Amino acid sequence: MKKSNVWSLRLGFSGKEFDKIEKLGLEKFLKHSYDSNFDKQLPAFLDDGPKTLIELKELRESIKTADTDAKRKILKQEIYSSVELKKWWIAKMQNDEFPLRENMVCFWHNHFVSTSQKVKVNYWIYQHNMILREHAFGNFKELTKQIIKSNAMVKYLDNVDNKKGKYNENLSRELLELFTIGIGNYTESDIKNGARALAGLNYGDDNAVYRKFAEDNTDKTYFGKTGNWKADDLVDIIFEQKNIPYLITRKILKWFVYDNPSKELVTYYGDYFRKVKFEMQPLLTKIFTEEYTKDVSGTKIKNPLVYILQLLEELHIDDLDDGVIVFFLKQQGMDLYNQVNVKGWDGGNSWLTSQIYLQRNNTSDILCSGRSITRKVLNTMSSESEKQKTEYEKIDVKIDFNSNGNNKTIITELSNRLLFNVSDSMQKDMENLQKYDFSPKDSHADFAVIRLFNYISKLPEYQLI
Numbered sequence: 001m002k003k004s005n006v007w008s009l010r011l012g013f014s015g016k017e018f019d020k021i022e023k024l025g026l027e028k029f030l031k032h033s034y035d036s037n038f039d040k041q042l043p044a045f046l047d048d049g050p051k052t053l054i055e056l057k058e059l060r061e062s063i064k065t066a067d068t069d070a071k072r073k074i075l076k077q078e079i080y081s082s083v084e085l086k087k088w089w090i091a092k093m094q095n096d097e098f099p100l101r102e103n104m105v106c107f108w109h110n111h112f113v114s115t116s117q118k119v120k121v122n123y124w125i126y127q128h129n130m131i132l133r134e135h136a137f138g139n140f141k142e143l144t145k146q147i148i149k150s151n152a153m154v155k156y157l158d159n160v161d162n163k164k165g166k167y168n169e170n171l172s173r174e175l176l177e178l179f180t181i182g183i184g185n186y187t188e189s190d191i192k193n194g195a196r197a198l199a200g201l202n203y204g205d206d207n208a209v210y211r212k213f214a215e216d217n218t219d220k221t222y223f224g225k226t227g228n229w230k231a232d233d234l235v236d237i238i239f240e241q242k243n244i245p246y247l248i249t250r251k252i253l254k255w256f257v258y259d260n261p262s263k264e265l266v267t268y269y270g271d272y273f274r275k276v277k278f279e280m281q282p283l284l285t286k287i288f289t290e291e292y293t294k295d296v297s298g299t300k301i302k303n304p305l306v307y308i309l310q311l312l313e314e315l316h317i318d319d320l321d322d323g324v325i326v327f328f329l330k331q332q333g334m335d336l337y338n339q340v341n342v343k344g345w346d347g348g349n350s351w352l353t354s355q356i357y358l359q360r361n362n363t364s365d366i367l368c369s370g371r372s373i374t375r376k377v378l379n380t381m382s383s384e385s386e387k388q389k390t391e392y393e394k395i396d397v398k399i400d401f402n403s404n405g406n407n408k409t410i411i412t413e414l415s416n417r418l419l420f421n422v423s424d425s426m427q428k429d430m431e432n433l434q435k436y437d438f439s440p441k442d443s444h445a446d447f448a449v450i451r452l453f454n455y456i457s458k459l460p461e462y463q464l465i
Helices: 003-011 015-024 026-035 053-065 068-095 100-111 122-134 140-148 151-156 170-180 188-198 231-238 244-256 263-275 280-292 304-314 322-331 348-352 354-369 375-379 407-418 424-433 445-457
Strands: 220-222 225-227
Touching: 003 015, 003 026, 003 280, 015 026, 015 304, 026 100, 026 280, 053 068, 068 100, 068 122, 068 304, 068 322, 100 122, 100 244, 122 140, 122 151, 140 151, 140 170, 140 231, 170 188, 170 231, 170 244, 188 220, 188 231, 220 231, 244 263, 244 280, 263 280, 304 322, 304 354, 322 354, 348 354, 354 445, 407 424, 407 445, 424 445
Parallel strands: none
Antiparallel strands: 220 225
């Protein structure tokens, strides 16, 4: 597999970025990605949902007095909006000219976890997602400040229950353990005093605000510093600590390059991150350009997004309903906006459990077949609680190959595009798939090459980037 293919999958979600990386070079590709624009317009499906605290209160009051049919209608609208929010994001991942921003949004989404299942207000989940998008390539410290003051986060980590004299430590603890500095670099006293500093931080119209009756305005000692600290102060103090860069550099390396990054690399890039004052652009440029020069193929298992979007790109499927992609992602353990816990998706080997591997194979079978994706087809992959109510049209599939070649040159062509190495037994199996009478110029040649691709997509080697 060519280096540009590998990095197209790592920095985007499919092989679609190959040509840009080849033509622009990696550094210019990164610069274009950093400078890319993004849509800030509120999606239409959120127009009628509650956005202010008053609107949210009015909706909840109306539910109390509504009859069964009216309640069902309100619930149906909320479910519709939550599904549309996932489809809206999938469309961005697929259609943006430089999808690295959306890949970074997904990285931050899995770092600053806040699930729609618990938050329940779709507009707050959208706000949270837009903060990640706006600061995707910005300053890590500034992003941390913005996120802990988002309505979604104060709801998700129960800071609405954190009040003077009755403290809830969830947000304070995760701010240290999962978001910034990591276990072993703080004390329980820091958590308790952090909770006091965050007491009273509650919902607001645009972001979380302090409620005077619930906030604690006494002095707190945090990492040895004493004062009447608030949310921003906590973040400023955390970012003065010597171990602050390493948690995030390890997670960046794990998301993009290595499932198991070495301690030496984490420290090396972490020291640089501190030097550039926690700015993401120089860090990402340094990591990507330096690791690009190395032979790092096959050091990372594809996450479900990459697996599925690569399938769609290879098969030239550009009209599949985004709801089907959302469904496939959920089946493979990557339900957007709904990680199983605050730690987020584990990545690595967790993407290749026996159940998920089976689902990957099923997904490839369905897409490569080109048959109609119907309720019945999806139900064969679903539990009772996940039965689909929508039927989708038959999909057209095709695959790129050189019709002037022969069975062996086509095998080599696909292998070079999709795999890192091919063993003798693998080569023999692929040749058996392309029978001796196979003709690349035959009108049905596409079917034979897609059958070969379907075989390749199930190989252990194909799961890696």
